Amino acid sequence: MNMSHSARARERLVVIGGDAAGMSAASQARRLRGPDELEIVAFERGHFSSFSACGIPYWVGGDVPERDRLIARSPEEHRARDIDLRMRTEVVEIDFAGARVRARDVDSGAESWTSYDKLVVATGARPIRPDLPGIDAPGVHGVQTLDDGQALLDTLSATAGRRAVVVGAGYIGVEMAEALINRGYEVTVVNRGKEPMSTLDPDMGRLVHRAMEGMGITMVDDAEVTKLLTGDDGRVRAVATADAEYPADVVVLGIGVRPETDLAKAAGLPLGDHGGLLTDLSMRVRGHENIWAGGDCVEVLDLVSGRERHIPLGTHANKHGQIIGANIGGGYATFPGVVGTAVSKVCDLEIARTGLREKDARRVGLQYETVTIESTSRAGYYPGSTPMTVKMLAERRTGRLLGVQIVGREGAGKRVDIAAVALTAGMTAEQMTTLDLGYAPPFSPVWDPILVAARKAVAAVRSGAS
């Protein structure tokens, strides 16, 4: 390619994917480099840009009154910032030898090539949709996009029956269970794992199981869905497992997602064991000087295990985008990795985790002690004090913190941040016992539950010393 001086002076950034990672990258790059220096073209195959997928359960459940509240920035707002965002336009090929992408207008099918100087791959993730009989029947819904959410709401308002089955009991599954409870449905959650919330150890998942049953949700664990049964009208009427059938007027799939990397794979970009793109610390795709990737389509380094993981989460996607944009814009920023923090809720139950579960620790050869303690969210005598269970894993002998899981009510979830920072800093349980955490009766017992767990972990490490 022969570039003139003027063409070289004005680079073109192409962004594939108009959601959190892609548009954060575009916005941050634009902040640092004006339109005279950097042209930005972004392609989004869907109808919406920069929306909060994490908010969909709350929109479906009625806590968020309207869809547009979930849109952080509309295509028009992006365009007003000199970002040429082309909606309903899917990139179908990356030609990195030619430094160009081929894009297709989703509605007309028209295709064209766009060259780039720098490329951001932010193609996100796609929901796992098992190849089961009946999976495409009317009344069966995913909840990945705003279009999915609208379709589900349309089904709910058009359906007289009040029986809902949620397939999957990860965070999307439990949040959708809450949403449907809030809508007045009888909810059954069918879950392949031994307990709900497989991001927790089973003993902590058991607490979630019990609490959800206490909310009137029917919990079916250890059950693989074999098919979705349809009625004479073709609509879904039940979810079947090997052992039973669960009548359903509506079915929500919350099975999880996979990195959307077919395009990257076809282009020969490097993928990891979980199917996500592999990047360096600056979020540059490994081996590709001018290609960055971030958000739900990449794998991230788990700082505790030292292994790559796939963690689709808006907060990571936003950080990735900001870092990519800074680097493209001539700044410098890196994403060191994650410790695996997650928090979710089902009605008033708060569920949080960070670091490694027991099986994660075993998988990477770490030996550990575990302790589980009961404490309260506030001083025991203070009104509204609620029970909280904290499980802590600390490395055998060294006592280094490996992970924390929390199940409780108000005030339980965000306490996991204490452990997330301690994990990032590589603290031992013993160092944690003297952490200077905020104390006043409305906020904490005099020993914060995290401190109680740390003290018990120290004792376990000491008594297990050998």
Added chain:
Amino acid sequence: MNMSHSARARERLVVIGGDAAGMSAASQARRLRGPDELEIVAFERGHFSSFSACGIPYWVGGDVPERDRLIARSPEEHRARDIDLRMRTEVVEIDFAGARVRARDVDSGAESWTSYDKLVVATGARPIRPDLPGIDAPGVHGVQTLDDGQALLDTLSATAGRRAVVVGAGYIGVEMAEALINRGYEVTVVNRGKEPMSTLDPDMGRLVHRAMEGMGITMVDDAEVTKLLTGDDGRVRAVATADAEYPADVVVLGIGVRPETDLAKAAGLPLGDHGGLLTDLSMRVRGHENIWAGGDCVEVLDLVSGRERHIPLGTHANKHGQIIGANIGGGYATFPGVVGTAVSKVCDLEIARTGLREKDARRVGLQYETVTIESTSRAGYYPGSTPMTVKMLAERRTGRLLGVQIVGREGAGKRVDIAAVALTAGMTAEQMTTLDLGYAPPFSPVWDPILVAARKAVAAVRSGAS
């Protein structure tokens, strides 16, 4: 002294002060060493052991229905654990050359000497009670002990008038303002500082001022109380400053406390600039092999400034006691210091701080950048999301975190723990920008307010780089 072998085999631990630090030390020592090995004698001059002074405002305000809920462990419970706790008995002299203490029965005046092998000084703090005309008039109350709390409640129930004046606007003052609001009083807070909550920088204190005014509390800042005026009945009727008089049916003093170290000073034990005992990292009094001290009567090392401070707080007292007890019991534990975390609330306003204020930083020669950001407790679209202001100090050039202050509503206060752990770990603002904090719409915006502040601090450090 000539000790027989059997006497040497059974040591005697004497504890001065039967509250958090002293009784935690006694209890932990007892856990590690049985009565055959260690005799434990504890002296408490008051009526109560192991009570939560921090809970008094909530008892006075009616959130805690009865006094005994604030008692963590009664004298009888301590005695059942083979701790010889002698109530209403004040130690009036420490003779460390003779390894003995002289104790006086508060009611009878009878005195006796008790020898010790190991001594714990946990004499706590006493409220500052300025020498003002009228300070001892009926209707003027401190709130340090359960007896104080009961006396205040008795006054409230015997007084028809509904005008209360709180002197002082630190955490005790603002908590008492809430308590009196809850009891239906018209509350005026008279405060010497330019703004309430002098533990915050004035710009953040201003937010507290405004919020308290919004609650209907009359805030009088920058006003030194000159006297308390009494009526014909001898009871308090007003609080006077140089400029004005504030009518009062009841006055609550929340001016703060000083280390209660007269006894230690008379014995020649080492005191610091704030009048508190000085200890080493094992909580041993400096220069005294067999004497430990902890709780509100000691100074603690501030890990951020490298200076000693006096921070009377139940959570530190409990940690000190546990550490002292472990060391006396033959174990090993240390208290590395504090970062100065505190959290409090006034009605639904949450106030938190950790690390250094601007003036603290200047005092120790640190240069810094400050940023203040507005964010929300939850995703903006999620119900119940409330505004939150976060101020962050980062060191000039290095960007090391120096302090965080937060004023907001539900969910604001305990977020300070993130910064407390980051301070303990010596993180920079830049390291904090990639912290893996719990995110879900009911818990946080996609960028947690602490991350937003950290990002802005990074920019400030960078633009101030020189």
